Amino acid sequence: MIMWIKGLPRIFSVGERLTLIPADSTAGRALVTVIAIMTFLATLTGGSAILVREASRDWSATAAREMTIQIKPVSGRNAEGDGKKIAQALQDIPGIEDARLFSREESARLLEPWLGSGVDLGELPVPTLVVVKLQSASPSTLTTLKDRVRQISPAAVVDDHRGWVQRLERMTGALVIVALMVLGLVLTAMGLAIAFATRGAMAGSREIVSVLHFVGASDHFIAREFQRHFLRLGLRGAAFGGLASIIIFLLSGWLTSRWSADPAGEQIEALFGQFNLGGSGFLTIGFIAAMMAMLTGHISRKVVYRQLRRVG
């Protein structure tokens, strides 16, 4: 009688679907853990790749809008005078926001970490610097600028940071490729783990599968049941893993924003940007996690279907 009452909600609850593959607790939990770890690694990798790419985009945008002109000290010429003239001349070129001579003192401060304080730069062959800020790095502005500089001083070298930007881009490109490779490896490992788990679950459910066959279930139907079962495990694992990495990113964002109060933090921030993943980053994490869950269901269905075909 009590059993019957207990059974009631299961019989008459609408919308709740039978679970034909019983949730085998130990193996299921192990798989959820594996999927959680894999999702954590995958989303961490993906998120970091996005962070690096965004930071490098910031750097190169800033770098591309800046130029330095070096005037090397050549005997018979007044480098500082040339610098002044150049800075003056460049102000008038359209597209240039600002051109400024780096004073001796500023250069000295720049070199202080290497040379120590109180060094008289006049005794050293240190080039004079003019820092140019561009409104836009249009080619015509650049050619006009280069022509003007060459007219004033043949010893001046224009560095438009292009080489540096290119190297930066190549490096972040390489980092993104590495991230994709790690992602690929993680996915492969997870695929294998799921395939093994599915086979294990099938072996454990052999009796169920055979009964299902006898009562007229198609392979298709049985494969879908397994898919449903594993999708549920996948969703759970992916949710854990995705949440963990979201927490990591939020935490590191919060920590770096606290650090940036002190000078070391400022340097970190200058290097890596704010550790803020931003909406699109978190969306990507959600997307990767959802992919992992779907992949779990998909792979298990494929494996079941193939096994059933083989058994005949």
Next chain:
Amino acid sequence: MCGDAFLVRFENVGLRYGSGDEVLTDLSFAIARNSFQFLTGPSGAGKTTLMRLILMSLKPTRGLITLFDRDTTTIAKDEITAIRRRIGVVFQDFRLLDHLTTYENVALPLFVQGREERSYRAEVTELLKWVGLGQKIGAYPPILSGGEKQRAAIARALIVRPELLLADEPTGNVDPSLARRLLRLFVELHKSGTSIVIATHDLGLMDQFDSARRLVLGEGRLHVYD
């Protein structure tokens, strides 16, 4: 689809398990549409084996089996599924799923066909009441008695209104009066057009319906008494 008068036809069928002796030798017989037969013979004679051949869970080592006009040696998987939906089976060891309630076990053949629960709920409860399991609807098989499991297994076989019903010792675990009731159930089903094969060595049961055809297995061979 089935114009033939026969649902099952065996021609010179032999079967051996692995490399052992032939359990069944040179079986030739047919099961007609809307027929009733007992399959009998001593324990180990091969009754269950014969049923497994009909269910295509075993392949004959030689000979030809035709099911619903289809040669089983060339049959495709989808067709096997379709044919199994026309056959109801009561296994000797029941083979209920332990993690499903009695209700869910009985509804399983309809569920795997993708039918909506609403469409069969009343039918399943009705049948369960009929076999005397109205109070056990929500119970799980491990706590059912042998006879209750047997009735659940029978209900699961009947729920699809099969064209062919294979019942392996369907009264082996019930008292004589319930056995009589179950037999009446099978006879009713037969009258409504289902072909019935009941494997049993219960002579008393067979005597209650002595106009039925008898297929007797002994030493690997089949003798038919019409």
